[in-house]
Amino acid sequence: MNHIVPNDATLTIRPIGQTFGAEVAGMPIHGDVSPELLVQFVAALHRYRVLVVPRADVGPADLVAFSRRFGPLEIHSRFESTLPDHREVFCVGNVGSASFSRGVEQWHADSSYRPVPSDASLFYGEIVPPEGGDTLFADSTAAYRSLDAAMKQRIDGLVAVHSLESLRQWGLRHNPDRKQAIDSQTDSFPPVRQPLVRQHPVTGARSLFVCPAVISHIEGLPIDEGAALIDSLLAHITQPRTVYAHRWNQGDLVMWDNRAVLHTASLFDHTRYQRLMYRTTIAGHAPGLSE
């Protein structure tokens, strides 16, 4: 009844990366959204895998309400970094009790350590540094497509074990400050088996589900052979042609399909600048492999 946008409205979509990514205009993030626009938005997410809504300018309540339109939301396992009034919002950055890493991050898809990983995430720039702190995306769908037939045959059907314990150990080596935070979670999330090549339940497209810091090993392969395979796949996925770096403006909203892309943070000068990002995470609904 009180739809702000008439039913015949359409989104304006402008591709941004070479193989993926699009900027979207005309999507109301506040208040009611017509079902037609939502359908267009979801179709664009499936087609482009990463959607940028420049200067969306939303508060946490609207961000949660908008995110819920895509499905039930996860509450992040690092509870202390969620907003007290909106537990669905996970805070990332160097402000307050936000989750912050002084060191490097690694390519990943969100919640790969859960038995059913997240479908999609929304990320909002509440406070952004004037330089650095870009979020990098890699098109693991286009990357899979461009593998040669022999490599596809070698990896189709392989299973990787994802574990928070591996992430903790990776963190100890790279970011000693994070020890405490991950320690407290490892018990609630035992290792899970995930396909190395995942198939998107809607588009049917295959992509490389490669989260190097989280994967302890590939089943059936010696540890070093599995690690070498992961390294070579990651090098392939992160070639410039399949990477898009999002340079944040305050108020930007970016949504990505965890089932089709990887992402990672990049460094910024945390001694000079503040960064505070709000993340909501759409829970997965397609079960992974059985244990």
Ligand code: OGA
């Ligand atoms: C995340 C994440 C990247 C960034 O919060 O899931 O990967 O740029 N963040 O902070």
Ligand code: MN
């Ligand atoms: Mn992430």
